[in-house]
Amino acid sequence: MTAPEDEILDSPTPWVADHIRAYLETDGVEGHLFGGWPTLLLTTRGRRSGRLRRTALIYGRDQDRYLLVASNGGADRHPAWYLNLTDTPAVSLQVGPDHFTATARTATAAEKPRLWQIMAELFPQYAKYQEVSARELPLVILTPQVPHGDR
Secondary structure (H helix, E strand, O other), X not given: OOOHHHOEEEOOOXXXXXXXXXXXXXXXXXXXXXXXXXXXXXXXXXXXXXXXEEEEEEOEEEOOEEEEEOOHHHOOOOOHHHHHHHHOOEEEEEXXXXXXXXXXXXXXXXXXXXXXXHHHHHOOHHHHHHHHOOOOOXXXXXXXXXXXXXX
């Protein structure tokens, strides 16, 4: 029996929940590419509830690391998933059929320009989101906890 804190709650946004469901049901065959962009499933621990929360996000790559932009569509507040991983940086990922854990951190000011370029080239809308947002959009680096060959 799964304890309530170990049950994974999917995004309450209907189209995101549908994306997650298709991703899970096909082990990433459907959903890994979404609108032509690579996506992953990120599971974080809720900073207030302690519950596991899952969402689907566009990702980029920097060698063995995965990159995310906490854009929240350019809103002036950070997305909940970002606030959760800043509180508890141990996260779970599904990338296509691969399931693994990772450690999340926000890119430093020195790291961000090069990594931002990767993400803005992948999904140009991020630059537009940054233009309309009153906040600096964080760029998240996810470092897998096992070597890629061991997954």
